[in-house]
Amino acid sequence: MKKLILVFAAVLAISCGDNKKEEKNDLKIGAPVEETTPAETTDDSVTEVTITGNDQMKFNKSEIRVKAGQKVRLTLKHVGTMQKTVMGHNWALLTQDADMATVGQAAAVAEDNDYIPADMTDKFIAHTKMLGGGESDTIEFDAPAPGTYIFMCTFPGHYALMQGKFIVE
CATH class of the missing domain: 2.60.40.420 (Cupredoxins -  blue copper proteins)
Structure with a gap:
């Protein structure tokens, strides 16, 4: 059970890291998010x-x-x-x-x-x-x-x- 939790936590950490990388790439190409x-x-x-x-x-x-x-x-x-x-x-x-x-x-x-x-x-x-x-x-x-x-x-x-x-x- 502990191994399953560790695997899940690792997958979650990796996926969160990818999302941050994509957000940074969006900013680099000149597409910042503007609310108003x-x-x-x-x-x-x-x-x-x-x-x-x-x-x-x-x-x-x-x-x-x-x-x-x-x-x-x-x-x-x-x-x-x-x-x-x-x-x-x-x-x-x-x-x-x-x-x-x-x-x-x-x-x-x-x-x-x-x-x-x-x-x-x-x-x-x-x-x-x-x-x-x-x-x-x-x-x-x-x-x-x-x-x-x-x-x-x-x-x-x-x-x-x-x-x-x-x-x-």
């Missing part, structure tokens, strides 16, 4: 936002703030290495009346439409295309009315971890 970030404004008419997604199913931002009515130019960068079919990511901004779980469940079976449910397009304000490791996509849209909106990744199951608040002031 104001959008960067390039001029009075366009707000630039860059967000990354990685192979650990994480966005680097959990909150984005913009001004109502302002044009938003959002770039999603998939900083991981896995293929789109295995670890695809997109960035989707939902309307205030959209239920994230309902959208996420419908998206899981919408592979033919890049995981955007065709019968729920009215629940999306904007979205990027689905990306694989090393890819990026830039979209432009007008910020909606003031309020708090949800953004998420619609790849099957990702919305549980890859989500955040889009706050319009």
Whole structure:
């Protein structure tokens, strides 16, 4: 029994060490985790936002703030290495009346439409295309009315971890 506990402890220690190494590697490639970030404004008419997604199913931002009515130019960068079919990511901004779980469940079976449910397009304000490791996509849209909106990744199951608040002031 003592040997089994020692083996378990060794496996746990090794796996924890690997996770720390991966986190350090993420930091080295320029993808620090940021909890909240104001959008960067390039001029009075366009707000630039860059967000990354990685192979650990994480966005680097959990909150984005913009001004109502302002044009938003959002770039999603998939900083991981896995293929789109295995670890695809997109960035989707939902309307205030959209239920994230309902959208996420419908998206899981919408592979033919890049995981955007065709019968729920009215629940999306904007979205990027689905990306694989090393890819990026830039979209432009007008910020909606003031309020708090949800953004998420619609790849099957990702919305549980890859989500955040889009706050319009």
